[in-house]
Amino acid sequence: MPDVHSNLPPSASKMWISCPPSAALNAKAPDSDSSYALAGTLAHSIGEAKIRQALGEDISIPECTDAEMAEATDQYRDYVLEQIEAARASCRDPTVLVEQRVSCERWAEGCFGTADFLLISDQTLHICDLKYGQLEVSAQDNTQLMCYSLGAIDAFASLYEFTEVKMTIFQPRLNHCDTCTKTVEELLQWGDTVLKPAAVLALAGEGAFCAGEHCRFCKVKQTCRKRAEYNLALARYDFAMPPELTDDEIEAILAKADDLTSWISDIKDYAMQQALSGKHWSQWKLVEGRSVRKYTDEAAVADAVTAAGFDPYEHKVLGLTAMTKLLGKRKFEELLGGLIHKPPGKPTLVPISDRRAEWNTAKNDFMED
Ligand code: SF4
Incomplete structure (x- = not known):
């Protein structure tokens, strides 16, 4: 609550x-x-x-x-x-x-x-x-x-x-x-x-501002200076010579990538919301995005196509999420438990602290062979 x-x-x-x-x-x-x-x-x-x-x-x-x-x-x-x-x-x-x-x-x-x-x-x-x-x-x-x-x-x-x-x-x-x-x-x-x-x-209202994972739930996360500094620190990363990044440098960037991505996304959302509320940014403007054609009246479309002798509907089985919503988990298991296959997921790079077992690259090589 x-x-x-x-x-x-x-x-x-x-x-x-x-x-x-x-x-x-x-x-x-x-x-x-x-x-x-x-x-x-x-x-x-x-x-x-x-x-x-x-x-x-x-x-x-x-x-x-x-x-x-x-x-x-x-x-x-x-x-x-x-x-x-x-x-x-x-x-x-x-x-x-x-x-x-x-x-x-x-x-x-x-x-x-x-x-x-x-x-x-x-x-x-x-x-x-x-x-x-x-x-x-x-x-x-x-x-x-x-x-x-x-x-x-x-x-x-x-x-x-x-x-x-x-x-x-x-x-x-x-x-x-x-x-x-x-x-x-x-x-x-x-x-x-x-x-x-x-x-x-x-x-x-005292103490030090400190950015981290907890910022995700903060109502001022889009405009917070500390969070910006924390994320921009990546851009100031003091890269050493030679010109190619070392493994350590790549790992340092990976460690910040999720925070950086979500911070950038928050800033973009904030700027967009402000613009929609009437704010004029000096170097940015709102334009009409790409759009796709749509039917103006689906029922009329179905009638017209049916009258012409065609079937206007596509018949598809509900997806897993919609089907679970329809049946509830217990009924879903009872009716469909034996008809569900979970293929192996694609490899994902995560921090070493992640609880999942490490991806077996040898098995993957074998499958590719
Ligand atoms: S976004 Fe700023 S104010 Fe909010 S928790 Fe993070 S550092 Fe603190």
Whole structure:
């Protein structure tokens, strides 16, 4: 759920901890209600209602015509119920909280949000965050979950005796479920030594601007000078002689390529939006782009072609994504599981830290032979 009135939202904590002055700039910038965010909000409401209903509450489930969302929220509910069942094996009466407001204002004023699911049993507090997006999110050292954990520790540690916190990201559309476990001690220490000092700087609009991966979620990423400097540093790369780049230099450029590409794309989008809003750039102008011919009335076209004795329609099986949306994942597997082939992907160059196994070039040579 969005952290609506939070000055230091846990969901943006990676950004304001890494770059404290970004908090003030983001607080001033307008929100954009993207269709992705709206879908995420709906998925959370449906997931919450399904869990509450499964736990015996008399509650209706929001209407959902999207089979993929229905399936994803079923999976989320089932996962949550499994966790409750597992907790009951060792604890007679675990505490279950759904969409629980948590606040870690003891460390960071204005830092509060809503934890999707909390389960407290004997030694363990389990926090689960549903992510409906398609960009994989890791639970490892996830600062949003760590903020929620601190909020939950603050609210419940005096009532229960848990000593560790399990933090889970559940991402059904990617079949991704990732858990990170930390002790209460470790989290409290992080709160005191990392979160608190960063929050003080962020609230005062102080501290050093610092660009990095977290800029992706920053509302001023298009016009931020620090991010520009960070990316332009590549252009100032001090290339050594001889005239050809060395392997080390190529690797240094590769390491910056993704950030550079996304920064350039953000700048282009920003300049375009400004121009469309009426801004006149001195060296750039809006022109009409290439266009393609279109039917003015599809029904009339179909009638005319049919009357002439031809079939105006092309009959195609839906693509995998549209078919999954139509059937839902479970039905899709049931009906079509045996009819799906996944060919090997094309080789992709990624950082050595990537979790995928290395491409076997020997096998590739053999296939080419
Ligand atoms: S774009 Fe990056 S460096 Fe600039 S304010 Fe935002 S988070 Fe900080």
